[in-house]
Amino acid sequence: MAMFNLPAGFLSSFLKSQLFTTLPVPSTPFTGQTILITGANVGLGLEAARHFARLDAKKIIIGCRSLSKGLAAKASILASTKRTEEDLVIEVWEVDLTSFESVTAFCKRAGELERLDVVVENAGIAVPTFELVEGYESTVAVNVISTFLMALLLVPKLRESGTKYDVVPRLTIVASDAHEQATFKEQNAKHIFEALSTGGQKEQPDKYNTSKLLEILTIRCLAPALSTSTKRKIILNTLTPGFCHSALMRHARFPLNIAAYIGKLILARSTEVGSRTLVAAASAGEESHGCYMADCKVRQPSAWVRSEKGAETQKRVYGELMEILEGIQPGITGNI
Template identity: 45%
Template sequence: MAVLGFLSFLYRQIFTTLPVPTGSYAGQTVVVTGSNIGLGKEAARHFARLGASTIILAVRNLRKGKDAKAEIEKDTNCGPNVLQVWEVDMASYASVKAFAARITTDLPRIDIFIENAGKATGIYTKAEDNESSITINVISTFLLAALVLPKLKESAEKYGIRPVLTIVASAVHATAKFTERNAPEEKIFDMLSDEAVFEKNKVDRYPVSKLLEVLAVQAIGERYPADSYAVTINCTSPGLCRSGLARELSDDSFHIQRSPIARSTEHGSRALVHAGSQGPESHGKYLSDCVISPTRGLAAGKGSKELRDRVWRELTQKLESIQPGVTRGF
């Protein structure tokens, strides 16, 4: 099964061409986190090219964000007020809260919100109270989602639209061994924050973070069905891309991302634009190569529902410990 999965991955990487985004985004407001480089910047470039009225480049480094803004403006000839550079550091809960508050007060509407910021690392560091990649890829990602969803729901009601919140996941969710799932009840995130556990399982850590994203999106879809929910929440895989994501990983991982089968960031970014443009049929779903796709590994089959229920329960408890009442945003 693993061999067949790898061969399928190779086939998709080599022979599947993702559709170039088309259509008009005139009048729409789009937010893209992690948009000073890589997939996020290329997705923002597509939205600018297709006429989005406001695009928020949500970045940790304002200087690099401003450089990205200037580059996109030059490339697309969009107006000088279309792109705005806002600061958010996903390693800081306070920064995430401040950014979400600014979203709520300063933007009249939100049509598309793409959570692209992420981290892959083989080096143990802590951010807030967890290992940094879990904080950034999982906890802060869903904290931000909970904080901005009321604004997306307000936009839906006021403007008669169905906003989309997309989380950038990965096909590597299928490879996660996730031995930390064997932790005692309500201790998964404690185990994930343990340095000794990280060192033992660090090759698995990025896949685990992506698996947790997929499981949480599935859980949202189950608890808040599309036909009674004003916002579409989905996740997408852009495939293996040549980006800076692996800069803190091993040399082997770095070279894989530079291999001939890896997509360009522009090519991969098409998946982000596609997912952010989908309707209720994608709510709670995982998209790969711009189609709704089955999840794999621990996110599918026997035991997957029990696992996602537990992950969702422990994740929401974690979010409530950061800001009481925040999960009411879902």
């Protein structure tokens, strides 16, 4: 099954990370900063938001589909960090990543903020069956197209804030070590995104893994493009939180749901420990720009990503994705 397509060395590296690596508690302050984090109503995003609150952020925007869950998360953060609404503003904004229009409206609203220092794109889906959203397979639409639509729409605001407040803005996209397991059969197709959305297969064990691989490939092209710009510097990076207790696999089917349940009992990090990786990436320095992080440190992505075939596919993926984004929002690539 594609879900268990383990490359050489993956298992030993995975077990070392999960069982024998202690992740540092985040300590870099975010004093006075505004942090926007998607998918922060539950799981890793919520715990990361809690860390940002503890580390003196001034404003946190929780982007999520459910306002009621977002408001519950806000109450939980304020209660646990002992901060008050007077010294920490937490706003809950609705955004639906299955709708490009919703993502665009969300980013327009963010453009009206006084400042925006850190964006953590943590929202994503892992669904076992094929479904079309905005004309694309849902996992690819949400995890890749909407994710980079949001990233590019927020770049101007991040740059503006960096200039105005003399800070280096951060844009962090949560990927996964699952990218190492992607079989990515569509890599040889004439049009990769089209092939990803026309498989017609009902079961799709590889789509989540592939979506995370596509995120990493895109970042490896986008980061140098952001750097060559004469505009204000932004640090763009990506990470794997590792295998954690989270709601991500709630749609998993047999036998994966059983394997995930047993695996979590034995191997999974707590949600709080996993969230440390998000905060580490959001506070990482220039050395992390364009890079993949694991266990709160810069690490190489899969051997395939670094191969000649990976580099060639990376250019194709990036080119196709930029074309798709231009189709959704003409002129968006000018934000780079």
